Amino acid sequence: MTVKPDWLRVKAPGRERIGNVKDILRDLSLNTVCEEASCPNIGECFNAGTATFLIMGPACTRACPYCDIDFEKKPKPLDPTEPARLAEAVRRMNLNHVVITSVNRDDLFDGGASQFVACIDAVHSVSPNTTIEVLIPDLCGNWNALELILQAAPEVLNHNTETVPRLYRRVRPQGNYDRTLELLQRTRQLSPSTYTKSGIMVGLGETDAEIRQVMQDLRTVDCDILTIGQYLQPSQKHLQVNEFINPEQFVAWKTFGEEIGFLQIVSSALTRSSYHAEQVRELMERYPRS
Template sequence: MTVKPEWLRVKAPQWQRVGSVKEILRDLNLNTVCEEASCPNIGECFNAGTATFLIMGPACTRACPYCDIDFEKKPQALNPLEPFNLAEAVRRLNLNHVVITSVNRDDLPDGGAVQFQRCIEKIREVSPKTTIEVLIPDLCGNWQALETILRAEPEVLNHNTETVPRLYRRTRPQGDYARSRELLRRTRELAPWIYTKSGIMAGLGETDAEVRAVIEDLRAVDCDILTIGQYLQPTQKHLGVQEFVTPQQFDAWREYGESLGFLQVVSSPLTRSSYHAEQVRALMERYPRTKSDNSIEK
């Protein structure tokens, strides 16, 4: 399939505002997943002055065939100035809510957990009222590394499930469905005040029943927020789209997730993991949480 349906067409961005955000990012030597992963919402988000920062990249140690992030380049040593530059970008952009994600860094013993920690801490110093969401890789199941990130106390911890178990070997050959669920389960157990989040791509050949089963699995580990969006093929080298899922089907999945008790389900063709992520601030006001005495300690 090559012709996109009407519901996947987006408005052309106002490049003046996009350019000003890009200028700040280039000045501070920062990457965004908005650009690296060819997100279709880049115009809307950049025009709103928001961005999802991509740390420890842009080269990735995994070669997921759906992803447009570069895996052919060799990963570089971590930049010790990156946490400072990221905090400065948050200050310059005057962000109320920031999303920090990363490439997979399986070459590092902790998967980059300490870099996440440092970024969170520096943002807190510069902009203490900014809420922070981290979208993290599976850390190869290194649960001590997960604890390192949780001790920095982001408001939201996001880890994407991406697809249904049957399609993992083809879609996420270096990933593991059970490991991803375990990461979310441990986060809830260790830091119950942190909001957990996960996302699924649709259109890779999954069935409605399989998507509903994943929704159930995520709710079973007490995941709070769910995003579901249409997979779009970045280039001819990547996995092809098997189906353009209708908006009505996305609505049905949203309603099903809400019926199971998710605090928020964002499900539409153009939904991405951090699309409208700033809405979590309103969610936190509706469902406030306080740190419990028996949770993970710093």
């Protein structure tokens, strides 16, 4: 059994701020990926008054063996009140930046794109100065659905690469590495003003050379922002951790990423897709796009 090192031990979160965020989420019947996916940063983010909203869930149509989101329940029909409830949460939490993600909804003809659009429009209506990041599934390669989401004008479109191509069959069996790259490339072509983002988990058996190749591939499709974080096993039924990566390696990847042209790299053991996502507002000021 791989023993968790000291640098992965997270301080217990304070109750007051977390309780306030949870009260809002429960009152509005909203899901967050922070809770559903057992994110280790939930204390830090909730204490900062931020959350990554999980729409169209919590049941997922895929069964990725690394993920803690439920795939055994049958997905429910889309809730037309969800966008308004999400926008109200953004208003109550006074968010400058919001991240909206979803489960995979391969049962829907557009992969849930219409619900993303409704949520983006609702937030724009209630809080026009809030910047929006959407972390989307691959939509089964439905590029018309991708275009619909981009037409709603989120500032950031995030789609996670997750792992290296060699491990896709084991880690992300219903995903496709080339389709992931194509989604990011098409986003850049369809909406040049949108910042593109992706994320990688490490510690699943990949090599340093493979990670660097993925980083190069992402830059080839002009991806702007990258997150790199340590995979943690949610339970005994999920994929085991192959290795806990040393903090110095995360620094080395960050340095390499900056050298090859990423506008922003967040790389550390506890980094997750939406960790410090609000920093994109600073990036937008440094690298504005019309």
